[in-house]
Amino acid sequence: MSNGGTLGGVGGTAGVATSGAGNGGTTTIAGTSGVAGEGGVGSGSGAMGGEGGAAGGLDECAEGGAGGANTETPYLCADYDFVPTDCTCYEYDNHAYFFCSAYRSFDNASLFCGFDGMKLARIDDSQENGWIVNTAAARQPPVEYYWIGGTSEGSPNSWSWVDGTPFWEGAVDGDLVCGRYVNWRSTSPTDATVTEPVQDCLHVTLDGWDDVPCGEGRMYVCEWY
Numbered sequence: 001m002s003n004g005g006t007l008g009g010v011g012g013t014a015g016v017a018t019s020g021a022g023n024g025g026t027t028t029i030a031g032t033s034g035v036a037g038e039g040g041v042g043s044g045s046g047a048m049g050g051e052g053g054a055a056g057g058l059d060e061c062a063e064g065g066a067g068g069a070n071t072e073t074p075y076l077c078a079d080y081d082f083v084p085t086d087c088t089c090y091e092y093d094n095h096a097y098f099f100c101s102a103y104r105s106f107d108n109a110s111l112f113c114g115f116d117g118m119k120l121a122r123i124d125d126s127q128e129n130g131w132i133v134n135t136a137a138a139r140q141p142p143v144e145y146y147w148i149g150g151t152s153e154g155s156p157n158s159w160s161w162v163d164g165t166p167f168w169e170g171a172v173d174g175d176l177v178c179g180r181y182v183n184w185r186s187t188s189p190t191d192a193t194v195t196e197p198v199q200d201c202l203h204v205t206l207d208g209w210d211d212v213p214c215g216e217g218r219m220y221v222c223e224w225y
């Protein structure tokens with residue numbers, strides 16, 4: 001493993017979760033920006049999304065196009081020896097999702113996804129969004145809302161996926177980050193600087209995405225990525 005490779009690994013982990021999803025040349029770039037990325041995520045002060053773009057914008061956009069950084073052998077439902085009793089495993093685009101019926105806060109749902117090597121789902125395009133909505137709607141009992149892995153917790157009006165990938169900057173009249181996919185309802189997201197209680201977590205509904213308080217209980221969708 002060369003120095004470049006090692007640095008690249010550090011950058012990928014701390015910064016933008018970029019690991020091999022881009023093309024081969026990305027390794028050097030990731031290594032170079034590793035330090036900057038480390039600061040962004042490590043801060044926990046919420047600068048992860050928008051501010052990170054200044055240092056690692058190119059990396060983030062390059063990585064985002066591939067839609068996920070997990071390059072290990074894809075996990076299919078058959079790869080899971082154990083599925084929590086409140087969850088059902090489904091496959092889409094050659095990897096597994098758990099749709100889980102226990103009502104949990106956003107943070108607890110995220111934790112439970114992690115127990116199975118998953119994260120709250122990251123929706124990268126309209127096809128995936130449609131599949132998730134349709135799958136949720138077909139479950140019994142039918143439920144309107146599921147957590148997915150978008151949050152602006154700690155970084156008001158800067159929205160990122162739980163893997164650290166930013167996708168939206170601003171309130172309802174905000175902007176895409178790196179051209180990533182969103183499916184906000186017409187009135188979402190609310191402006192975190194004026195809305196109380198703060199609505200920092202993302203749930204998917206039949207008519208689009210909505211931001212709601214993270215402590216509310218929701219069913220949730222985990223995804224392997």
Ligand SMILES: [Ca+2]
Nearest residue numbers: 122123124223
């Ligand atoms: Ca996804």
